[in-house]
Amino acid sequence: MHRAEARYTLPTSDAELIARHGSLIDRVARKIAARVGMKDSAEELWSVGALGLLEAARRFDGSRDVRFETFAEHRIRGAMLDELRRLDHxxxxxxxxxxxxxxxxxxxxxxxxxxxxxxxxxxxxxxxxxxxxxxxxxxQPVLPLLDALAVSDGQESAESRLERQNRSRRLSAAIAQLSARLQLVLQLYYVEELTFREVAKVLEVSEARVYQLHGDAVGKLKELLAE
Structure with missing residues (x-):
């Protein structure tokens, strides 16, 4: 573990967390806005990125060999890209x-x-x-991996619950048809919530290879679920 990270303490309030890491949200928002040719949208992305930061703080595990900012940047960028894709912008x-x-x-x-x-x-x-x-x-369209396996909040209708359970069964069956290696990549990334860099360390491969394995897994799942 990084010694500096071992002493890192997350702020106790959301406001303090955002104040401390707001510059990180700014940097990622500007980069993505410029990348997609929507420089005027940086402010819109900022609010989504802030939610990504809060989610990162909730899920961060200080015992891992990764700095909080590295983990948070991954979450912030993912939240922004998901939002752009969702809005078809x-x-x-x-x-x-x-x-x-x-x-x-x-x-x-x-x-x-x-x-x-x-x-x-x-x-x-x-x-x-x-x-x-x-x-x-x-x-890639949003892969409903976590949604399909998510636990009900107790407020969904019977119809929604049955639909969710059916999606979960179909997804589980599709995942079972993947190779053990691809299943492990999905497990580490979506369930254990490791970053691609952390997954690369676990598998003892390059980060580029993890990108490819993830893409292969998602592509094969899409094919299986479309059958």
Whole structure:
């Protein structure tokens, strides 16, 4: 564990937490807004990012070998990207980029005779692995993994409860058809809530490889659930 992180104490109030890490939200919001060509939307993303920060604080485990800001940035960015995707606020240029990434991955797979590594796709596109991960995250619809497995709050209708239980059964059956390695990636990322960097340490592979494994798992689940 980082010694500095071992002494890190989360603020006791939400207001203090946001005040302490507001600059992190600002930085991520500006970067994403610029990336999607919506610089005027940084303020809108900020409020979503603040919720991501609060969620990060609730789930942070100081015993792990990761700094809080690293963990929080991952949560903040994910919350902002999910919101953009939910609202369908992606500009034409970014939509074109996501399509190009998808086609490049497919083209490399045909050429290589195997699924390309994330760094191979990124290199072919002339971008970084992190940027590729953002493009692929934007392209994928929200995977209802946690929602399907979530515990009822006791206020849902009988119809909603049956629907949730059916989704949970279908998802569990689909996950069971994945390889043990892909199941582990999903378990670590969605259930244990490790970052991609932490998952890479557990699996003893590169972070780029984890991006690829996650994408493979999500893609196969989408196919299985569509059957």
């Amino acid at each position: 992606l500009p034409r240029r970014l939509r074109a980029d996501t399509e190009r990434a998808q086609k490049t991955r497919a083209s490399l797979a045909r050429t290589l005779g195997r699924e390309p590594e994330a760094d191979e796709v990124a290199s072919a596109l002339g971008i970084g692995v992190a940027e590729l991960a953002e493009l692929e995250q934007l392209k």
